[in-house]
Structures are given as C-alpha cells and as structure tokens.
Amino acid sequence: MSIIPEIRGPxxxxxxxxxxxxxxxxxxxxERLESGxxxxxxxGFDPTxxxxxxGHAVGLRKLRQFQALGHRVILIVGDWTAxxxxxxGRSEGRTMLTAEEVHANAQTYLEQFFRVVDRELTDVVxxxxxxxxxxxxxxxxxxxxxxxxxxxxREDFAQRMERHNPxxxxxxxxxxxxxxxxVAIRADVEFGGTDQxxxxxxxxxxxxxxxxxxxxxxxxxxLVGLDGHQKMSKSLGNYIxxxxxxxxxxxxxxxxxxxxxxxxxxxxxxxxxxxxxEMLGAIARGxxxxxxxxxxxxxxxxxxxxxxxAAATAEEEWTRxxxxxxxxxxxxxxxxxxxxERMPAVDLLVHCKLAASKSDARRVIQQGGFSVNxxxxxxxxxxxxxxxxxxxxxxxxRRCRITRS
Amino acid sequence: MSIIPEIRGPxxxxxxxxxxxxxxxxxxxxERLESGxxxxxxxGFDPTxxxxxxGHAVGLRKLRQFQALGHRVILIVGDWTAxxxxxxGRSEGRTMLTAEEVHANAQTYLEQFFRVVDRELTDVVxxxxxxxxxxxxxxxxxxxxxxxxxxxxREDFAQRMERHNPxxxxxxxxxxxxxxxxVAIRADVEFGGTDQxxxxxxxxxxxxxxxxxxxxxxxxxxLVGLDGHQKMSKSLGNYIxxxxxxxxxxxxxxxxxxxxxxxxxxxxxxxxxxxxxEMLGAIARGxxxxxxxxxxxxxxxxxxxxxxxAAATAEEEWTRxxxxxxxxxxxxxxxxxxxxERMPAVDLLVHCKLAASKSDARRVIQQGGFSVNxxxxxxxxxxxxxxxxxxxxxxxxRRCRITRS
Numbered sequence: 169m170s171i172i173p174e175i176r177g178p179x180x181x182x183x184x185x186x187x188x189x190x191x192x193x194x195x196x197x198x199e200r201l202e203s204g205x206x207x208x209x210x211x212g213f214d215p216t217x218x219x220x221x222x223g224h225a226v227g228l229r230k231l232r233q234f235q236a237l238g239h240r241v242i243l244i245v246g247d248w249t250a251x252x253x254x255x256x257g258r259s260e261g262r263t264m265l266t267a268e269e270v271h272a273n274a275q276t277y278l279e280q281f282f283r284v285v286d287r288e289l290t291d292v293v294x295x296x297x298x299x300x301x302x303x304x305x306x307x308x309x310x311x312x313x314x315x316x317x318x319x320x321x322r323e324d325f326a327q328r329m330e331r332h333n334p335x336x337x338x339x340x341x342x343x344x345x346x347x348x349x350x351v352a353i354r355a356d357v358e359f360g361g362t363d364q365x366x367x368x369x370x371x372x373x374x375x376x377x378x379x380x381x382x383x384x385x386x387x388x389x390x391l392v393g394l395d396g397h398q399k400m401s402k403s404l405g406n407y408i409x410x411x412x413x414x415x416x417x418x419x420x421x422x423x424x425x426x427x428x429x430x431x432x433x434x435x436x437x438x439x440x441x442x443x444x445x446e447m448l449g450a451i452a453r454g455x456x457x458x459x460x461x462x463x464x465x466x467x468x469x470x471x472x473x474x475x476x477x478a479a480a481t482a483e484e485e486w487t488r489x490x491x492x493x494x495x496x497x498x499x500x501x502x503x504x505x506x507x508x509e510r511m512p513a514v515d516l517l518v519h520c521k522l523a524a525s526k527s528d529a530r531r532v533i534q535q536g537g538f539s540v541n542x543x544x545x546x547x548x549x550x551x552x553x554x555x556x557x558x559x560x561x562x563x564x565x566r567r568c569r570i571t572r573s
Numbered sequence: 574m575s576i577i578p579e580i581r582g583p584x585x586x587x588x589x590x591x592x593x594x595x596x597x598x599x600x601x602x603x604e605r606l607e608s609g610x611x612x613x614x615x616x617g618f619d620p621t622x623x624x625x626x627x628g629h630a631v632g633l634r635k636l637r638q639f640q641a642l643g644h645r646v647i648l649i650v651g652d653w654t655a656x657x658x659x660x661x662g663r664s665e666g667r668t669m670l671t672a673e674e675v676h677a678n679a680q681t682y683l684e685q686f687f688r689v690v691d692r693e694l695t696d697v698v699x700x701x702x703x704x705x706x707x708x709x710x711x712x713x714x715x716x717x718x719x720x721x722x723x724x725x726x727r728e729d730f731a732q733r734m735e736r737h738n739p740x741x742x743x744x745x746x747x748x749x750x751x752x753x754x755x756v757a758i759r760a761d762v763e764f765g766g767t768d769q770x771x772x773x774x775x776x777x778x779x780x781x782x783x784x785x786x787x788x789x790x791x792x793x794x795x796l797v798g799l800d801g802h803q804k805m806s807k808s809l810g811n812y813i814x815x816x817x818x819x820x821x822x823x824x825x826x827x828x829x830x831x832x833x834x835x836x837x838x839x840x841x842x843x844x845x846x847x848x849x850x851e852m853l854g855a856i857a858r859g860x861x862x863x864x865x866x867x868x869x870x871x872x873x874x875x876x877x878x879x880x881x882x883a884a885a886t887a888e889e890e891w892t893r894x895x896x897x898x899x900x901x902x903x904x905x906x907x908x909x910x911x912x913x914e915r916m917p918a919v920d921l922l923v924h925c926k927l928a929a930s931k932s933d934a935r936r937v938i939q940q941g942g943f944s945v946n947x948x949x950x951x952x953x954x955x956x957x958x959x960x961x962x963x964x965x966x967x968x969x970x971r972r973c974r975i976t977r978s
Contacts, residue, residue: 248709302709304653311743316721317734319742329722337724337745338716344742 171284171472172229173438175236178202183233187226187435189362192369192385200356200384207239210355210371210383212346213281214246218273220280221407223391223400225473226435227359228284230388234357241290242353243281245274248299249345280410283473298352299345310344313377314370319343322366347371355383361390391435396425414474416565418482421466422490426451426458429465437468463487496567502560503573510551513538520570522562537563576689576877577634578843580641583607588638592631592840594767597774597790605761605789612644615760615776615788617751618686619651620678625685626812628796628805630878631840632764633689635793639762646695647758648686650679653704654750685815688878703757704750715749718782719775724748727771752776760788766795796840801830819879821970823887826871827895831856831863834870842873868892900964901972907965908978915956918943925975927967942968 175183178201184191191197200207209231220228231241247270278292319340320329328335343366350358350371358368368385376382390399393406400407408420424432429451433444447464450456463483470479488494502520504511511519514529517538523529530548532538538545539561540552552558554570561567580588583606589596596602605612614636625633636646652675683697724745725734733740748771755763755776763773773790781787795804798811805812813825829837834856838849852869855861868888875884893899907925909916916924919934922943928934935953937943943950944966945957957963959975966972 248713299709304704304707304712307709307712308653308743308746311746312741314742315739316725316742316745317737317739320721332722334720334722336717337719337721337749338713340721340742340745341713341716 172232175233187389189389190387197384207356209241210358212244214250215270215273216250218276220410227388231285235286235289243292245294248295343367343370347374357384359386362387396428414470414478415482418466500568501571502568503571506572513550514548522566577637580638594794595792602789612761614646615763617649620655620675623678623681625815632793636690640691640694648697650699653700748772748775752779762789764791767792801833819875819883819887823871905973906976907973908976911977918955919953927971
C-alpha cells in the first residue's frame with residue numbers, strides 16, 4: 169500500500185476533507201489548485217523536538233497528497249524560532265538551544281520527514297537565510313505592524329494573561345517571525361494543526377500588508393495520543409514515533425482505546441470513507457468485535473508507513489503472543505553469569521538491553537511497564553532473582569529470557 | 574548670574590532637592606557621589622522633537638549641577654528609539670523618521686543642549702553605535718528577559734489597554750531599547766522626568782541582569798506650561814523655547830498664572846530656598862503684589878539662560894510697554910503702498926511679517942491674539958483699514974506700525 173491513496177484532482181474529497189479541520193479560505197485554495205500553477209506549500213518545523221510522531225504524520229501525509237498533484241513543499245527549519253520555542257501552553261523558563269543542537273536536530277528530523285514526504289518535490293530552507301541578517305530595523309518594522317492586543321487574542325496567550333502566568337515579550341515575537349517566514353518564501357499554503365491557526369493567519373495578514381498574495385491556511389486535525397484524550401505528544405509520553413518498528417507500531421495501536429479508532433482511521437489510513445462508515449456502524453450496532461476492527465486499523469497503519477508484508481508479519485506475531493498467548497517468535501535471550509544471583513531491577517533492564525539507560529529503566533518500571541514471569545515489578549530497586557528461563561517483559565514489545573552462563 | 578548656583582558637594586540640598594521629584598535609590602547615589610568616582614550621567618534625547626523648552630531645562634540644569642562636581646554627561650542621541658517614538662500617551666500611527674531627519678534634528682538639539690550643559694564634560698553618542706549591529710539574536714535575548722505583564726504595568730500602557738487603544742508590539746520594545754542603552758554606556762545615573770520612571774527602572778533592572786552595577790534613577794519635576802496646568806510641551810503649544818530671546822522670554826513668563834510661580838522659581842532659578850519661602854509667604858499674606866514677584870521670577874529666569882544685563886533690559890522694555898503703556902522702543906514699521914486701502918487681516922499679518930504663513934496668521938487671529946490700535950480683531954477675513962500710523966500687534970511680542978509709501 170502507498171503512503172497515500174491516489175489523489176484524483178484538486179477537488180478530491182480525500183484531499184480536502186480527510187483529517188482536515190479547516191481551510192481558510194477554501195474557495196480561494198480550490199481556485200489556486202485549479203489554476204494549474206505549482207503551489208508553494210509551507211511547512212515549518214521547530215528543531216527543538218526532532219522526533220516525529222504519527223501525530224505529525226497527519227499533516228505530512230497531506231503534504232504528500234498535494235505533492236501528488238505536482239505542488240512543491242518548502243520545509244522551513246525554524247532554527248531561529250526554535251531559539252524562542254513556540255510558547256504554546258508552556259510555562260516560562262525554557263532555555264534556548266545552541267545552533268549546533270538545532271542543526272543536529274534538523275538532520276534527525278529530515279530523515280523522518282522524508283519517510284512520508286517526497287524529497288524530490290521538497291526544498292529545505294533554514295530561517296537563518298533571512299533571519300541571520302535581520303537587523304533591529306527589520307524587527308521594528310515587523311513589530312510595528314501588529315498590536316499587543318492582537319497578539320494577546322491568541323488563545324494560549326489570553327489564558328496565560330488571565331491566569332497571571334508570565335508571557336515573555338520574546339514570545340510575542342514568535343508568531344511574527346513565523347509570519348515573516350511566509351513572506352520570505354512567498355508561501356501559497358501553510359500547513360499546521362488547528363493550534364497553528366493564529367500563527368498561520370498572522371502570516372496571511374503580513375503577506376497582505378507587504379503586498380504579497382495572502383497564503384491559505386490548511387489546518388489538519390490534531391491526533392489524540394495513546395491515552396485517547398490528550399494530543400499525541402512527546403512530552404506527554406502518549407505517542408507512537410514515526411520510526412517505531414512495524415511490530416511495535418502494531419502493538420501500540422492495539423493498545424488504543426476503542427473510541428480513538430475513528431480518528432486514527434480518518435487521519436492515518438487510506439481506507440475509503442464509505443468502508444470506514446460501514447465498519448464503525450457495525451461496531452456501534454454490536455455486529456462486530458471492536459478488536460477485529462482495531463486489528464484492521466493497526467494493519468492499515470503499518471501498511472501505510474511500511475508495507476503490507478510488514479503489516480501482515482506484525483499482525484501474525486501479535487496474534488500469536490497476545491491472542492493465542494504463545495511465546496513470541498525468536499525470543500531473545502540474555503546471558504547472566506551464574507555467580508550473580510540477584511540484580512536490582514534497574515540494572516537488569518540495562519544489562520539485558522531492555523532499557524536504553526538507567527533513567528529510562530527507572531521510568532518504565534515506575535510506570536508499571538515491567539514484569540517478571542508475568543508479575544509486575546514496580547520498584548526500580550527491587551532485587552530480581554535470576555534463574556534460568558526467567559522471563560522479563562518491558563511494555564508489550566520488549567522481552568527476553570534469562571540464561572545463566 | 575550663572576546657569577546654576579555654586580554646588581557645595583554631594584549632599585548639597587540644591588543638588589538633591591531643588592526641582593527633584595524622586596531619587597532611586599538616594600542613599601546609593603550619595604555613596605557613589607561621595608566615593609570620589611567620576612560618574613557617568615545618562616541623558617537620552619529623542620531626536621523627533623529637536624526643540625528644547627524650559628521644561629527640558631529643569632533636567633539639563635541638574636546635569637550641569639552634577640558636572641560642577643566633576644561628573645560626566647553621556648548624551649545618547651536616540652536615533653533608533655526615535656524611529657519608534659516614545660509611545661507615551663499618543664495614539665497609533667506615528668510615521669517613522671528617516672535617518673537624515675534624525676541627524677538634522679540631533680544637530681539642532683545639540684546647539685540648544687550646550688546652552689545649559691557643559692560641553693567639555695559631555696560625550697555625545699548615537700544609539701546606532703550599538704543598535705546598528707543589533708541582530709535578531711540580540712533582540713531575542715533582550716526580549717526574553719521581560720514579560721508582557723511587566724511592560725503593561727507602565728501607566729500609559731495600562732491605561733491604553735484598559736481603554737482598548739491599540740499598543741503596537743514595537744512599542745513594548747521602546748523601554749527595552751532604552752534600558753539597553755544604560756548597559757551599552759554603563760550608566761551610573763539616568764536622568765529624566767517622572768514620566769520616565771518606568772523606563773529608567775527597566776534600565777536598572779537590565780543592568781542588574783547582565784551583571785552591571787545598577788544605575789540610579791534621578792527624576793526631576795515636570796514643569797507646567799504657560800497655561801499653568803498641563804505639562805509644558807511643544808505639541809500643546811504652552812511652551813517657552815530655550816532659544817526664546819530675552820524680551821520674549823520675559824514676557825512669556827509674565828503671562829504665567831500666579832499659581833505656577835513657585836514651581837518655576839524652584840525648577841528654573843537659583844534663588845535660595847529661604848528667600849523663596851519668604852517671597853511666597855509674603856504673597857500668601859497679601860503683603861506683596863504678586864506681579865512684583867513675577868517680575869523677579871522673569872528676571873531671574875532670563876538671567877539664568879542669558880545674563881543679568883539682558884534680564885534688566887528685557888524688564889525695562891516690558892515695564893515700558895505693559896505697565897506704562899508707552900510705545901515699544903524701536904517700533905518696527907511696515908510700508909504699504911498708498912494705493913492699497915484695505916487688506917484682509919490674514920494677508921496683512923503675512924505682509925508685515927507678523928506671521929510666518931497664512932495658516933499661522935489665521936490661527937493667531939482666531940485665538941484672539943491680533944489687535945489693531947489696541948482693539949482685538951478675531952475674524953481672519955476682516956478687512957483692515959490701512960492708515961499711516963495704524964498699530965498692529967500680535968501676541969505680546971510682535972508688533973509694527975504702518976507707514977504709507
């Protein structure tokens with residue numbers, strides 16, 4: 169299966185509706201799409217958080233759909249705005265990144281980005297191309313165009329003002345710099361989640377002020393995380409990384425609450441609307457076991473980001489382990505010298521490569537994700553007795569069997 | 574008489590009290606003054622309004638008093654902040670000045686400034702020395718140090734927010750740039766009117782943040798204008814320019830309301846406190862005609878900004894014209910061809926050089942400032958009969974006698 173379905177033209181409902189929250193202004197966008205002109209699709213990226221999740225993939229798949237019609241993605245690496253950090257919903261005190269950190273993050277990001285977006289139809293540009301030589305005079309001109317009240321209309325700013333939470337003066341500059349990006353690259357359409365509405369419209373406004381044709385805002389839905397309620401995000405820990413291997417991705421999707429299935433189908437799969445409506449209807453009427461539908465969802469998503477073979481293998485393995493309760497295929501083993509009788513849980517996870525670090529191990533244990541022979545161990549300092557064949561499991565996906573040597 | 578009286582040392586009450594509204598922090602300032610160190614006295618100047626008035630002179634005389642103790646004035650030409658314009662109490666939409674306008678204004682300003690301040694103990698610096706190479710990174714660092722709420726505490730911002738009058742984002746930068754000036758020149762004391770309290774304290778704060786010894790704020794009283802109520806200001810038209818010639822300066826001071834005399838004595842003359850208290854007490858007890866005291870005031874002020882001889886001449890002339898009702902000395906004449914029998918008031922004023930332009934003439938007539946042979950004419954279109962010897966007068970100071978030719 170392809171990363172996106174076939175797009176049949178500018179008015180294809182899959183393009184304009186699936187996973188889409190709002191288009192401002194839709195009829196203008198359609199006119200542009202039908203004009204035959206190659207559009208410049210703006211996508212910003214804040215290199216403070218290089219790891220992409222399936223939440224980001226919703227927008228990236230949209231970019232890919234537009235590319236299918238021949239349009240060009242301009243990916244802006246926000247090496248300047250990253251130094252501020254998009255203030256949305258966070259408290260004061262974020263430290264600014266160094267230029268080196270920003271560039272390293274950008275490389276990591278790009279590798280993931282091009283898993284979804286077509287590299288051939290993408291230009292990668294850094295904000296430093298224009299902000300590197302942005303002087304005080306430019307700042308004064310830019311900031312003279314907007315009022316404090318306009319900025320404070322942004323929902324998160326308004327809330328923070330009301331709650332007397334501090335807003336740095338620098339944070340007011342964030343939307344303005346992002347807006348200026350649109351001018352710098354002469355964007356035709358800017359993409360973002362609904363939480364980007366204000367910033368994107370500010371760009372539209374600024375373009376109009378400087379005499380450019382104002383960009384369209386293409387706002388995609390925000391995907392909920394594994395908890396089924398909050399926005400999928402790295403910082404909340406409720407995410408599936410874009411680089412998650414097929415079997416792990418499959419398993420994580422199977423852990424989703426049933427209520428989240430519809431959104432995931434809509435935003436991440438190519439399953440046609442009609443078929444989708446039918447499946448969801450069948451669940452609602454109790455005619456089908458939701459787990460079967462969820463397996464379909466997991467298979468579809470793995471197919472999109474990998475391929476159908478990978479999806480089939482993942483499903484087979486998951487079914488064996490979690491439905492038929494059989495031991496996993498090729499169960500990994502971890503050798504421990506016979507002289508060692510016990511080991512603190514934290515050290516054990518690191519030794520057996522079930523955790524990347526002690527702190528990683530500690531967290532997963534405290535979150536209840538570690539079990540020994542099927543029994544949960546939630547104290548990171550617990551001394552684990554080591555016997556031949558002891559089964560360790562971390563989350564749904566990482567496991568091993570101990571052998572003595 | 575000198576521009577300032579003799580200053581007897583760091584604790585001289587004339588230095589620390591006369592015309593002073595507030596010193597923050599007074600004991601720190603005295604310590605610095607007594608340390609023997611040469612202090613760097615910061616005075617900013619916004620070259621949008623090059624004309625200095627007696628209102629500005631209050632602060633300039635303070636600078637001169639500090640110079641008398643050997644301290645050094647650093648005059649900052651705000652060629653960058655002028656491009657924003659101090660937003661205090663004005664509505665949106667001020668157009669930014671060009672660099673050329675700023676520099677021309679600065680020259681005009683300096684000529685006036687050095688009428689009061691000692692040129693030898695003054696360094697003139699332009700903000701462009703540091704803001705010319707101020708990049709976006711500097712702006713981000715600076716603006717990250719202050720919150721929007723802190724800025725909106727400034728009284729005029731708070732009022733405008735409350736009244737829903739727009740505040741440009743750029744205006745929030747004004748106090749920050751002015752604060753940065755203090756860092757750039759390592760100011761020890763910043764001088765300003767009480768309306769500069771916020772900006773000066775922001776400078777103090779920023780210096781502390783970057784590890785500099787925080788400057789002291791030396792706040793002088795704000796002088797009322799000729800109306801006796803509002804701040805003396807060019808834009809309100811209630812001002813006496815620093816360059817006003819002696820006789821005109823004398824006359825304008827004589828037009829002050831009695832109630833304003835005490836402030837003018839305090840802020841602009843060297844009359845000792847005790848003598849001042851005595852005079853004002855005598856007025857209050859009805860023991861002296863206030864006009865006599867006002868003549869003393871006018872004489873003192875002209876003596877400060879010119880000299881005693883100029884003051885005496887001005888007083889003599891004013892007394893002749895306004896008390897003895899005699900014709901002014903060397904009354905100027907204006908020749909008008911005999912063939913012209915009448916002329917509209919507006920044209921007449923322009924022709925006789927009593928007004929700079931028709932619009933100037935129209936305004937002064939409408940304001941009741943024009944009289945013909947002692948009778949007010951307030952209709953700019955009035956046809957004035959022209960006879961040999963007809964006396965025209967505009968305000969207290971401009972007059973002429975008509976001759977036919």
